[in-house]
Amino acid sequence: MHIIKITKDKKRFLDLLLLADEQEDMIDKYLARGDMYALYDGDLKSIGVVTKEDEDVYEIKNIATYEKYQGKGYGKQLINYIFDSYKDKCKTMLVGTGDSPLTIPFYESCGFVVSHRVKNFFTDNYDHPIYEGGVQLVDMVYLKKTFT
Numbered sequence: 755m756h757i758i759k760i761t762k763d764k765k766r767f768l769d770l771l772l773l774a775d776e777q778e779d780m781i782d783k784y785l786a787r788g789d790m791y792a793l794y795d796g797d798l799k800s801i802g803v804v805t806k807e808d809e810d811v812y813e814i815k816n817i818a819t820y821e822k823y824q825g826k827g828y829g830k831q832l833i834n835y836i837f838d839s840y841k842d843k844c845k846t847m848l849v850g851t852g853d854s855p856l857t858i859p860f861y862e863s864c865g866f867v868v869s870h871r872v873k874n875f876f877t878d879n880y881d882h883p884i885y886e887g888g889v890q891l892v893d894m895v896y897l898k899k900t901f902t
């Protein structure tokens with residue numbers, strides 16, 4: 755298993771990026787300025803994108819594992835790699851997600867705790883309703899990991 759930083763042609767990972775964020779023009783808002791990582795175990799398993807949001811604050815904007823490889827620990831390994839890479843340059847790592855039982859328990863299992871919510875984020879910013887597990891996403895739920 756190895757993780758590499760992707761600096762060129764990030765859009766070649768669009769299929770994975772769209773798994774986590776299904777509207778391409780929303781991805782375009784952070785992809786160029788984001789640090790992108792790809793996890794390979796043999797072939798490609800997962801990608802993640804991290805942005806700088808403030809002096810001591812970074813945010814995971816996108817993380818996805820190919821469906822057939824989900825639940826095998828790849829997402830958590832990528833998050834741990836990101837924590838290790840950023841713990842000395844920030845105090846807080848944020849991640850925003852829909853209010854969904856498919857993602858919040860994943861982030862909690864990786865050490866994030868629920869922080870705050872942005873009301874109506876999905877209904878205000880996406881051009882179509884976003885559903886996850888049959889439920890429409892409305893608010894963005896932010897979780898955070900604090901480094902001491």
Ligand SMILES: CC(C)(COP(=O)(O)OP(=O)(O)OC[C@H]1O[C@@H](n2cnc3c(N)ncnc32)[C@H](O)[C@@H]1OP(=O)(O)O)[C@@H](O)C(=O)NCCC(=O)NCCS
Binds near residue numbers: 817829851859860861
């Ligand atoms: C969310 C996602 C990135 C998780 O990646 P993954 O490689 O499947 O996660 P892992 O196998 O590393 O799981 C790590 C832990 O989270 C838990 N977990 C993962 N998905 C879960 C779920 N839906 N419900 C409960 N727990 C879950 C695992 O059980 C595991 O717990 P453990 O370490 O205590 O055993 C992956 O499911 C995915 O790509 N989903 C589609 C894209 C997406 O929604 N991205 C997030 C956008 S906010």
